[in-house]
Amino acid sequence: xxxxxxxxxxxxxxxxxxxxxxxxxxxxxxxxxxxxxxxxxxxxxxxxxxxxxxxxxxxxxxxxxxxxxxxxxxxxxxxxxxxxxxxxxxxxxxxxxxxxxxxxxxxxxxxxxxxxxxxxxxxxxxxxxxxxxxxxxxxxxxxxxxxxxxxxxxxxxxxxxxxxxxxxxxxxxxxxxxxxxxxxxxxxxxxxxxx
Amino acid sequence: xxxxxxxxxxxxxxxxxxxxxxxxxxxxxxxxxxxxxxxxxxxxxxxxxxxxxxxxxxxxxxxxxxxxxxxxxxxxxxxxxxxxxxxxxxxxxxxxxxxxxxxxxxxxxxxxxxxxxxxxxxxxxxxxxxxxxxxxxxxxxxxxxxxxxxxxxxxxxxxxxxxxxxxxxxxxxxxxxxxxxxxxxxxxxxxxxxxxxxxxxxxxxxxxxxxxxxxxxxxxxxxxxxxxxxxxxxxxxxxxxxxxxxxxxxxxxxxxxxxxxxxxxxxxxxxxxxxxxxxxxxxxxxxxxxxxxxxxxxxxxxxxxxxxxxxxxxxxxxxxxxxxxxxxxxxxxx
Numbered sequence: 001x002x003x004x005x006x007x008x009x010x011x012x013x014x015x016x017x018x019x020x021x022x023x024x025x026x027x028x029x030x031x032x033x034x035x036x037x038x039x040x041x042x043x044x045x046x047x048x049x050x051x052x053x054x055x056x057x058x059x060x061x062x063x064x065x066x067x068x069x070x071x072x073x074x075x076x077x078x079x080x081x082x083x084x085x086x087x088x089x090x091x092x093x094x095x096x097x098x099x100x101x102x103x104x105x106x107x108x109x110x111x112x113x114x115x116x117x118x119x120x121x122x123x124x125x126x127x128x129x130x131x132x133x134x135x136x137x138x139x140x141x142x143x144x145x146x147x148x149x150x151x152x153x154x155x156x157x158x159x160x161x162x163x164x165x166x167x168x169x170x171x172x173x174x175x176x177x178x179x180x181x182x183x184x185x186x187x188x189x190x191x192x193x194x195x
Numbered sequence: 196x197x198x199x200x201x202x203x204x205x206x207x208x209x210x211x212x213x214x215x216x217x218x219x220x221x222x223x224x225x226x227x228x229x230x231x232x233x234x235x236x237x238x239x240x241x242x243x244x245x246x247x248x249x250x251x252x253x254x255x256x257x258x259x260x261x262x263x264x265x266x267x268x269x270x271x272x273x274x275x276x277x278x279x280x281x282x283x284x285x286x287x288x289x290x291x292x293x294x295x296x297x298x299x300x301x302x303x304x305x306x307x308x309x310x311x312x313x314x315x316x317x318x319x320x321x322x323x324x325x326x327x328x329x330x331x332x333x334x335x336x337x338x339x340x341x342x343x344x345x346x347x348x349x350x351x352x353x354x355x356x357x358x359x360x361x362x363x364x365x366x367x368x369x370x371x372x373x374x375x376x377x378x379x380x381x382x383x384x385x386x387x388x389x390x391x392x393x394x395x396x397x398x399x400x401x402x403x404x405x406x407x408x409x410x411x412x413x414x415x416x417x418x419x420x421x422x423x424x425x426x427x428x429x430x431x432x433x434x435x436x437x438x439x440x441x442x443x444x445x446x447x448x449x450x451x452x453x454x455x456x457x458x459x460x461x462x463x464x465x466x467x468x469x470x471x472x473x474x475x476x477x478x479x480x481x482x483x484x485x486x487x488x489x490x491x492x493x494x495x496x497x498x499x500x501x502x503x504x505x506x507x508x509x510x511x512x513x514x515x516x517x518x519x520x521x522x523x524x525x526x527x528x529x
Contacts, residue, residue: 169297171331180305187309 003128010132011139017182018140018189020133022108026100027141028178034157037145039093041138043086043101045131047078048110052130055118062119071114072105079104109137148172148181215313218459219273221408225399226280226454229389232382236342237288241388244283247292251299252279259308274313278302281321281454284389285447285495286328289340294332301327318502319461322495329492337491339385358385359445364490368437371445379444390450400453409457412466416473417452418443423474424481436485448480451494461498463508472508476501 014020017027026044031037051074055062062070083101086094094101104110113133118126146156152173154162171177233241256275260267279299286295302324310316328336341354355362359379363371374384382392389395403409425439442448456462456476463472479497484490 167332167335169331171327174330176327176330183309 003124006125006128007132010129010134010136012136014133015136015140016109016133017137018186019193020109020112021186022112023137024182025103026107027144027182028175030097030100031141031145031148031178032152032173033149033155034142034146036093036096037141037143038138039086039090040097040100041134041141043082043097044104044107044109044137045134046082047075047104047107048113048134048137049127049130050078051075051110052113052118052126053123055114056121056123056126059119067119068111068115071111075110075114076105109133144178144181144185147185148177152177214272215274216272218408219277221406222277222403222454223273223280225403225408226277226284226389228395228398229284229392229450230280232392232395233284233288233388236344236382237340237388238343240288240340243292244286244288244290244295244388245280247295248279248283248299249276250279251296252276252282252303255300255303256308259304263308263312265312269313272313275303278307278321278324282324285321285325285387285450286336287339288342288388290335294328294335297331298324298328300324314460316460317505318499319455319458321458322455322499322502325492325495326499329489339387345383354383354385356385358491359441360484360490360493363437363441363445364484368434371437371441376440376444379441384445386446390447393444393449396449396453400449403453403457409453409459410466410469412469413457413462413473414452416470417456417477418473420474420477421448421481424478428481428485442481442484446491446494448494451476451480451498455495456498461502461505463505463511465509465511465513468508468511471511472501472505475504 010016012019017023023044026040030040051071054074055071058070058074079102082104083094086097086101113129117129121129150156150161151169152171153168154160154166172181230241230245233245252275253270257267257270260269279302282298282302283295286298302320305327306318306320306323307313307316310318325336339354339356339358357365359371359374378384379391380393382394384391400409400414404411404414421443422439425437425442428436429438437445452473456473457469463469476494476497479500480494483493483496487493487496489496
């Protein structure tokens, strides 16, 4: 039961980046299209789950004085794996996401979950937590990407949705559009949560 | 606003009669000469655009007031209509109606209401809406139609498709020298419905200053800054840099000086703050226009950037009277 709770909280109650407002750098930078957001979220999920599990296993071994360095080391190893995998199998997306793949190392969500959850809980629960938060992050990024792609390019996952005469609202796929879009969704979510 | 419960004092007082509504209505009146010039030059197209903008502004404001559970009576102060009017005057007369609606919607919803409405927004909402349009459809809002009629005997066919500032940027100061500064000042230059009609805007601006709606410091600082900084460039190399008078009468500079920069919420409160604010806006305008890529919107981008610094200008305060010497210094440090 608790396993289920730790998993499900990442999907609404603490869904990043809307409830757990962390990891905004990739959120703002890569969500110009739904597919980019999806792959970024998947890469983050993989790193999050693996690092949560490994850090949870090592939580009694790592001295608390050097724990941040140790966590970063663990996270960085998995990020390198993701980077190589993406280079090998989904090279076009690797090229689009570019610098933001190595930057997963410094993504606050991953370090935050390691520090706040994996360092204090067992392996199974840490796995559930990582999976839930990761999938929540993927959903958020894909949704944000879809909204911005729909208005900014008239497409979702590269399929034309809007009629051909639609003139894209390009503001949405530019950087300021990301801020406005994120802010509006954040506001709407807390409005829904209030009731 | 009179029943807001703010009057807590004894003794007989005279109410100055000023209110938000009076301020806004006076600004709308001050825009009328520019509107008249626009309607005369562009005819039905301008009337249509202005009607769409004002109607959309009022509808968006009403919806946002309802959504934010604020009294809908705030609609009557005219600030929404003013926002719509200011925005549409900067757009070309033949712009599609949905561009106007999106622009006005961005101004009212994102620029104004989401930040807390009148008196709370950090950026001039009119410029926010315009920048969103510029980023989205630069081709649609930077394409200037030929006017149907021209004032003072100008020939419409002789007007270029680009603004005088773009011509200066692309082909150099010599090419921009073919336009008479007087023509530009009278409004005979490519541009939006009412934002380039210099004389009409000056009439409106002087009206606002005379009625004490806007203080003279921001426009004065702005104009002085254009002459100082434009003059420095011009003095260094007149063949490379246009004269300050050219900067003053070209494009939307005068519109920004009298209607966008002195906007009450987004300009400083004190005299020296206002003067400095105007000077800094002018300096940035000249720099963006000379070195930047968005030369057309230089004055508006300058105001947008300086809006961010308004809290710092507001730190220039009059000294607190009546304090002992020591605590005076403490107050100055605070």
